[in-house]
Amino acid sequence: MGAADAAAPRYPSTIAAPVEHELVVKKSRFLALVHPVSSVPEADEVVAAVRKRSWDARHHCVALVVGPHAEQQRSTDDGEPSGTAGVPMLEVLRRRELTDVVAVVTRYFGGILLGAGGLVRAYSTATSEALDLARLVRRSAATRVTVDVPHADAGRLHGVLRDWVGSHDAGLADVAYGAAARFTLLVPPAELDALDAAVAAATSGSVQPERGGTEVLSR
Known part of the structure; x- marks a missing residue:
């Protein structure tokens, strides 16, 4: 652990x-x-x-x-x-x-x-x-993370994040479209660095996930 x-x-x-x-x-x-x-x-x-x-x-x-x-x-x-x-x-x-x-x-x-x-x-x-x-x-602690990307990249990143949460005990809580596309994820604390790496790889390092508070993830 x-x-x-x-x-x-x-x-x-x-x-x-x-x-x-x-x-x-x-x-x-x-x-x-x-x-x-x-x-x-x-x-x-x-x-x-x-x-x-x-x-x-x-x-x-x-x-x-x-x-x-x-x-x-x-x-x-x-x-x-x-x-x-x-x-x-x-x-x-x-x-x-x-x-x-x-x-x-x-x-x-x-x-x-x-x-x-x-x-x-x-x-x-x-x-x-x-x-x-x-x-x-089951319920566990998770960190709320937001990822903002241009609309042109939203479709591809949506697929990347959907696959990522499925293999890391995380959840894709919301997708909102405003000035940019905003993905909101609930991520176990131990997986935060892995998410950063996955997003960096998918966006050539141009996007940095923003970490928020702790919530409860149910699954």
Whole structure:
């Protein structure tokens, strides 16, 4: 690991798309939904939609983690004994180092009491098994870099940069056309010098990428 890699902050991952999963324990049905979100209000909307769809269920237990560094964390047992549902679900999200995700487990009671330990296992297992089916989106620190070129060179450089980001774990965030063509890239710190070299080679040294602040790159 190089110095740039060691200095780069680590970010929790998220999931690419919603996933639903059903777990049956002693005739009780636990319907788990894990859903990517970008804010607490968006998570609340997901929970509200689940409550509306499964209006006849006894419990809708929730755990959510939001923020680049998982700063916002909440859970609710929704009528289950305290600490037997939301907190175990939240612990699953924490152990997997996830953020920007809400988990909702809807329970249809099957007539057999599970006890506190059984509920903890059921809610955590339902959440964990749903996440097993989800595709992870990795996040890492990246430097925002802009490259300005004359319009006449834009087409050729666009191809060069598109190929470059694909082989260097980087991202081409935007292409804008004003007085010049401006390419905006998100580049891992360890790859900045390689980008400088690639642009110099493609433009005979006439273009110098401009480095900006640090952002989060998802892929």
